[in-house]
Amino acid sequence: MPSPNRSLAVENISKSYGGGLPVLKDLTLEVLPGELLGVIGPNGSGKTTLFGVIAGQLSPNSGKVLVNGRDVTGLSASERARNGIGRTFQVPQSFSNMSVFENLLVGARFAGDLSHEAATLAVHGIMERTGFHGRGHLRAGDLPLLDRKRLELARALATNPSLLLLDEIAGGLTDNEAAEIAELVKEVNRQGIAVIWIEHLVHILTSAVSRIVVLGEGKIIADGEPHATMVEPAVRKIYLGMEPDLDAEHS
Numbered sequence: 001m002p003s004p005n006r007s008l009a010v011e012n013i014s015k016s017y018g019g020g021l022p023v024l025k026d027l028t029l030e031v032l033p034g035e036l037l038g039v040i041g042p043n044g045s046g047k048t049t050l051f052g053v054i055a056g057q058l059s060p061n062s063g064k065v066l067v068n069g070r071d072v073t074g075l076s077a078s079e080r081a082r083n084g085i086g087r088t089f090q091v092p093q094s095f096s097n098m099s100v101f102e103n104l105l106v107g108a109r110f111a112g113d114l115s116h117e118a119a120t121l122a123v124h125g126i127m128e129r130t131g132f133h134g135r136g137h138l139r140a141g142d143l144p145l146l147d148r149k150r151l152e153l154a155r156a157l158a159t160n161p162s163l164l165l166l167d168e169i170a171g172g173l174t175d176n177e178a179a180e181i182a183e184l185v186k187e188v189n190r191q192g193i194a195v196i197w198i199e200h201l202v203h204i205l206t207s208a209v210s211r212i213v214v215l216g217e218g219k220i221i222a223d224g225e226p227h228a229t230m231v232e233p234a235v236r237k238i239y240l241g242m243e244p245d246l247d248a249e250h251s
């Protein structure tokens, strides 16, 4: 029986593209309600594919995805969004010709059958939480990168998720900006939303999350408390010479 005590259960997922070699190989992962989980792994290890399978943009070849105990494997991406899965993308998806407020309103109206008034109220609350208070009129396309990343996060929040998937939300930011985004992610998580965060900036991730999963060639090769996980031999082997900030973190 599926347990409703898991925010997310990914069970024995395999996925290949167009009959090629499997990109995800019998992968199983559980996330607890309110957990803040980091996911790392080399380029091509299957991280974004895993998000696609969880959020419903991709169908697995085998296996199941359960959200809050409910099997959502057969649901479309938009049905899953209405069932509590929010997602950001590596390339921000906001409508550049629309204002911050309008972008968020689209998300809020889409997520549930909210009246215009209720959606407007929800959007004002999200702008307050994400640093857009008094700036809802700004055109999304004119925002600097940090604000576009914030808006990407805010758009996902507007769909009222219980599970938030962040795909390299800190990518391209300076270290200080990435630290600001990390604070925002932690604040969102403290409000009770479970988060899975893919990020290449390992030191930013390890400072924010309570657990790290390391993917290698479509499998989980390590899973646990961030600092202990990062020094496991299998993880060091993968990252040796690839991730200079690892040693900065542990020296």
Ligand SMILES: Nc1ncnc2c1ncn2[C@@H]1O[C@H](COP(=O)(O)OP(=O)(O)OP(=O)(O)O)[C@@H](O)[C@H]1O
Residues within 6 Å of the ligand: 017, 023, 041, 042, 043, 044, 045, 046, 047, 048, 049, 050
């Ligand atoms: N639409 C697609 N069609 C065919 N192959 C794909 C497709 N998307 C991804 N792949 C392949 O699947 C593998 C895993 O890609 P994926 O993007 O999931 O990895 P990733 O860990 O997120 O990588 P990165 O860190 O570079 O974003 C790669 O070999 C990639 O080339």
